[in-house]
Amino acid sequence: MKNISQEDYISIIYKHRDGGGVIKSNTIAERMNISNAAVTDMVRKLSRDGLINYTRYKGVSLTGSGETKAINLIRRHRILESFLYKIVKMPWEKVHEEVENLEHGASDDLVNRLEVMLEYPEYDPHGDPIPDKKGKMPKARSAVRLDLLPTEKSAIVVRVNDYDHEFLRYVASVGITMSSEVKVKSQLNFDKSIVLTVDGNDINMSQKMASNIFVQEKKNRIK
Amino acid sequence: MKNISQEDYISIIYKHRDGGGVIKSNTIAERMNISNAAVTDMVRKLSRDGLINYTRYKGVSLTGSGETKAINLIRRHRILESFLYKIVKMPWEKVHEEVENLEHGASDDLVNRLEVMLEYPEYDPHGDPIPDKKGKMPKARSAVRLDLLPTEKSAIVVRVNDYDHEFLRYVASVGITMSSEVKVKSQLNFDKSIVLTVDGNDINMSQKMASNIFVQEKKNRIK
DNA sequence: GATATAATTTAAGCACACTTAAATTTATAA
DNA sequence: TTATAAATTTAAGTGTGCTTAAATTATATC
Structure with a gap:
């Protein structure tokens, strides 16, 4: 075992x-x-x-072999997440927790088959890059921490850290998910928390939470 | 955990x-x-x-609660097997072993979702019945142990015991799988082993092995 | 550079799921 | 019925992965 x-x-x-x-x-x-x-x-x-x-x-x-092993584990985790999300249609905020329980039993063979079914995905449902069979990572997309985004700039969510289930569930509950459009309306000096607009709703979010969400600034349309 | x-x-x-x-x-x-x-x-x-x-x-x-639990575990196992076989297209003889490692981490929620994807399957890839969410089993198909099948009668494989990985791999390697057509040509008195025809090939099989394979006699066509 | 505080390790102990070997209980056969 | 064999349990011990409490080492501050 x-x-x-x-x-x-x-x-x-x-x-x-x-x-x-x-x-x-x-x-x-x-x-x-x-x-x-x-x-x-x-x-x-x-x-x-x-x-x-x-x-x-x-x-x-x-060590070298430790890192090789780590990358394989990350690959397994992210492919399983992508699979549950894209093919089984499990909700975005649930896949991380499910995979944490599931992954230890999944063989390399299964992971490779799922990768084929998914047509070699580059990013998982939280925007993290998926290493290929040889351990090569797709290059990370440039992105800015949401708490560092200048106010009044529209941006698209491209990655959310999956360090904590509760955090993921909360983020989903306020309507934030991959490709959501967000705009920071203000940052309070008092506690560094920010007020932002998602889907037309204003919500307040602690700096710590915002620092685990990564966005890309929207290119301004050419006038 | x-x-x-x-x-x-x-x-x-x-x-x-x-x-x-x-x-x-x-x-x-x-x-x-x-x-x-x-x-x-x-x-x-x-x-x-x-x-x-x-x-x-x-x-x-x-006990009662032990049996309830058992049926849920069996359900989980058989739905996961069906899923790997039918949707992931994993080879017939591999799914049992993969699921043995995978199943302990799968949530009821995941199992239920897979059941829907599979459109409520009644039998798993080895022909075993799959209990529904309430624990109700579809009625077992009538079948005869292959070692008890009269000689020269054609029959269809409808169930194979999944008690042992090695056995499953061997069975698959001689060309036997679900719906295979087999015919017993003779039974040796010496060791009770049988000679049977599968896909036009003759193979010998021990009584113990044959007793783990179940078949349905083919109805004779009306002349 | 001494000292207070924070981080880390050691020590002792626990629950789990196993092992082998010895003891006990049950089944079988003379 | 009793001797013997077979099945089962008890006893003692192991490795893993954790715990709390005490001891040690590192770091930060004066």
Whole structure:
């Protein structure tokens, strides 16, 4: 049987490491909702298995084979999400959670078949790029964090971080999804929260939430 | 998180209990390829959780809620198999193994959606009946064990037990699948093995193997 | 550079799902 | 009926992945 926990750790490390490829054990514990002691335990096993570099009291980083494995896990996750969304027509905000439970059992063979059915998709339902069989990522689309978008500029949602189910459900409930058109009306200095228009409705959103939504500015029509 | 092992035990008990609804701990151990001691352990937990009836040294049987659970697990398994076979076009002999790994993560919601996509299938790719949402089984098709089929009678394969991956792969490799036409040419008294014709080819098959394949006699055309 | 505080690791312990080996209970056959 | 064989359970132990609490190391501030 496969090692479910190890897979989760590897994915988390890949997704949340910093620019230098390093992640603190604290961050892992927070993202997985477990104790730091548990992370120390597992991190030693992953190091023993050659998947990460680890020295006590420093953060960890993926080795070559760790990164290869991570990319394969990401690929599996994103193809399954695309499949549930596009073919099974499961609601946008539900697919991430479903796939978290489903993915550990899916074989490479199944993933490859789904990729063919989907005609080699480049981005998943949250706008994240899908690595191909060799691990090559399509180039990320340029996008701006919603909390950094200048006011009164219309923009299109192209990516939403799928770090948290509750966040995804909330975002969907206020009418935001891929390709939604949004416009920031104002940013409050008090708490940095923003007021934005989606589908003609005004909603308020914390800076933290907005910083997990990425948009592309709409090109102005040529007059 | 769900309890993977408990689900496996419940399914095995449901599938391999005898006419009186009872299964010996020995049988469970054999079918799951684990020790008898492990079965004793788990059987106490299942009993504690109200899913089975258990008295030391006697076999076990499912309680009402155990049976309800079993039927739901069977439903999940068979719908996922049908889905992989009919929609993803995965080979017949591969779907059982894939689903064994996949099923523990699939939500009822997903299963229900797949059922709709499949237009409420009644039988899975191995010919087993699929219970509906309420647990109602379509009535089993009348069929004869292949080792009991009279010689020289043509018959159609309508069900194959999916108890073992190796068996399924072998069966597929000799050209037998659902709706295959077969005819028993002779049965050897020596070891009860049979010689049968499939697609014009003659093959020999042990009685044990044949007893896991079920066929319907072809109606004779009216002359 | 000493010291307070924050991050991390170690220690001890728990539940789970297994194992092998020994003991016990049940079934079978003389 | 009793000896023996077969099935089952108990006992002791293992690896995994977690926990809390205490000890250690790193970092930030004066």
